[in-house]
Every structure is written in C-alpha cells, then in structure tokens.
Amino acid sequence: MRRIVVFGGYGAVGREAAALLTGWYPGAVVVAGRAPEKARPVPDTTSLRVDLREPDELDRALDGADAVLMCVDQDNARVARACLERGVHYVDVSASYELLSGIERLDGLATERQATAVLSVGLAPGVTNLLARTCAERSGGEDVEIGVLLGSGEAHGPAALAWTLDGLGAMGTSWRMRFPAPYGARKVHGFPFSDQHTLPRTLGVGRVTTGLCLDSRAMTGALAATRVPGVSRLLRVRVVRGAVLAALSKVHFGSDGFAVTASSGACTASVTGRRQSRASGIVAALVVRRLDSLPPGVRHLDEIVDPAGFLAELARYGFELTASPLTTMPVQYDAG
Numbered sequence: 001m002r003r004i005v006v007f008g009g010y011g012a013v014g015r016e017a018a019a020l021l022t023g024w025y026p027g028a029v030v031v032a033g034r035a036p037e038k039a040r041p042v043p044d045t046t047s048l049r050v051d052l053r054e055p056d057e058l059d060r061a062l063d064g065a066d067a068v069l070m071c072v073d074q075d076n077a078r079v080a081r082a083c084l085e086r087g088v089h090y091v092d093v094s095a096s097y098e099l100l101s102g103i104e105r106l107d108g109l110a111t112e113r114q115a116t117a118v119l120s121v122g123l124a125p126g127v128t129n130l131l132a133r134t135c136a137e138r139s140g141g142e143d144v145e146i147g148v149l150l151g152s153g154e155a156h157g158p159a160a161l162a163w164t165l166d167g168l169g170a171m172g173t174s175w176r177m178r179f180p181a182p183y184g185a186r187k188v189h190g191f192p193f194s195d196q197h198t199l200p201r202t203l204g205v206g207r208v209t210t211g212l213c214l215d216s217r218a219m220t221g222a223l224a225a226t227r228v229p230g231v232s233r234l235l236r237v238r239v240v241r242g243a244v245l246a247a248l249s250k251v252h253f254g255s256d257g258f259a260v261t262a263s264s265g266a267c268t269a270s271v272t273g274r275r276q277s278r279a280s281g282i283v284a285a286l287v288v289r290r291l292d293s294l295p296p297g298v299r300h301l302d303e304i305v306d307p308a309g310f311l312a313e314l315a316r317y318g319f320e321l322t323a324s325p326l327t328t329m330p331v332q333y334d335a336g
Contacts, residue, residue, distance in 0.1 A: 001066040005030045008072030010039035016281025077102030089291040090117040097194035107298040120300040122280035124148045129302035131262035131269040136203045139265025143207040147177035147188045149259040152214040179259040188213045273319035
C-alpha cells in the first residue's frame, strides 16, 4: 500500500497500530488528528492535521489513500461512506454498536466500489469475536458467553474512558466466568459490548451475553455499584461525569494485564496478555495488512478471517492463547 491514513493515530490504540504498520509499509503511514502539534510524534510516520468535522479536510486526507484505519468515534458512518465512495478500504476499531450498525448499511456501496470495510476490530470486539466463533462452531451453535477482564492499572485515553462510563448505565445481570491463570473464576457484570448484538447474526447462534470485570476485585465492586439507579443518574450529570472522568484518568489500581474468554457448550477459548490498547492496535494493523486479500463489502472480523490463523499470528506478539478441550487450535503459543 502506498498511503495508509490512521485517524486518531495519536491515541493509545492508533499509536500501536501505526508503529507496527510502518515496519511493513515504510513511508506510507499518515497519522492524522486535530492537533498533531500537541501530541507525541509517532516515529517514521507523516503527521497530518485533520478535523473530521470539516468535509474539505477529510477530502484532503483521503486524497491518494489506499486504506483508512479509524481509531476515533466521530461520525464514523460518514467517514466510512467517504472512503468507500472512493474505493478506499476502511477498518474501524469502534466498540459502539450504534456506530457499527450505521456502517453495516454501506455494504452495497462497498461491494459496488470493490472496497472492503472491516468492523469489530480490536480486543473487545475483535479478539472476542474470533474466540466466540471458535467455540460456537465446536459446540454446534449453542449460546455464547463472553467475559472481558481489563487491567485497571492501564492508562486509557479519554474516549475509551467516556465510552466505558456511558456503558455503566446499561449494565445487566452478573455471572461467574473462569479466566486463565492468574485470574481464575471472577464475577462479570453484563456490559453492552457490540458483540452481543452482532454475533447472533454472524455466527447463527441464539444468544450472546457479554460481561466485564477488572483485575482489581475492589474496582470491580465499585463498577457494579454504578447499577444502583441513583448512582447511574448521578453519573449522567455533566459536572459529575467530568469529575469522574478526570479522576479515572489519574487514578490507576491494579495491573495492565487483561484476559478475554468465550465459552459455548463444552468449549472455552481465551487470550491473555498485557496492555489491551497494544493488543487492539496490533489486531487493527494485522487486519490492514490483510485488506488486499479480503473480498469487497462490509464485514465483521469474525466473518472475514480464519480465527485459528489470525489468533496464532497475534500470539507471536507475546499474547497467550488457550483452548479447551484441546483441539487443532494453537494452545498456549507464546513466541519470543
């Protein structure tokens, strides 16, 4: 590829993806954001100031582009349409089902222009989709449970924190899931990851439930407390919301480890590692690298790549993949 534009490329996920892409496509990666002069430069990339709210600036950014990696939630369907109309491939790391569903409606346009758009790209959704597909296929299409354990010690960007805070008001029931060592059995709380909306359709299963917990049990307990009606209403007050977001950006308890697990019938599959932002960025870069070999249209990650092969490649970057019962899927592969 001659030109890959990473919108939101100065964020936690975008930086990781851009850094990896430069090794495969020297001189081709353009990191775009509203204020690049205020951001830490990404080595071996070209910086571009772009305000996606301005059509002229978006047009300029897409000039000569082969692919766009969208690492920000900002009118994503409009940006995707602008890409696909030009025959530019599009990859989106958004976890918002509302945004993703808007892009799904562009499938006909993508097919007509021979462009590929890949959604549900990252850790959750993304890796979780591939683990869910693995288990659903081996269980014969039984219901799927997905658990996401995030390290509360990792520093996250403001957009990720805001999305998580918004999701707390939609938390559902709780259940226990077993994660690989060192985490073990944990209580997860129903959380509105987009997987629960997309996977029943893409996998052909009846029901998908998605839950969240943190590596710190105390922080997970605090998370669950937000379901109390009075607390959830309070978090919607602008001043309170701003104060909570500011506190979350400065206070970190726990580690930067993570684990994601999918279970269906007797099958369980997991990926563990450190720094979920790095994992999401690597997944995004691996998808961009595959774009020229993927068919045109708008698809979610689990519809368009082979789970075993993709997860094995991800494991080479220091993440651990486990599956039970033992199958042909690579198990505990951890290359140096």
